[in-house]
Amino acid sequence: IATADSVPLGVACSLQSGLSLAYSRGKGDVTIYDLVGSYNSGHMSTLIVNCLEDPVIIQKFVANARSVGLETLSIVTLLEMRPFDQLANIPVRSVFRLVDIALELVTAGRLSEGQSQAVLKWINVSDNNDVNRRPDSGLP
16 A cells, blocks of 8 residues: 555555555545555555654554555555654554664765754654664665
8 A cells, every 4th residue: 555645656666566556546535435456355455655754644544544444564664754663553664764864974974963963853862872773774
């Protein structure tokens, strides 16, 4: 399943995996009219989003998908702005994390330590000691 703003990413994932894609039209319609694609009640799915910023919106999206029979087993985000390991008891996986990007840019000399600290503060990570890099996270 892809949110309306993530349709291009969802199409790429669908073409690469060979799995069908359901996506939101993003018009605010009732869920049965909003979700387009090949799905049946009881299908297991992964929610694909460009950027995971507002957990309330994602939780509502998951609940709406569930109301038409799509059970979301995982959430995949291209860019994680703030850390989420789980959302509504659903595991979240990120391709890129803003924390990792900020730290890698400092290491590469492309971002100052002060700018990196400002980003980490905005993310609510007080210093580099609070950052736990995940071995599977992507780097720019």
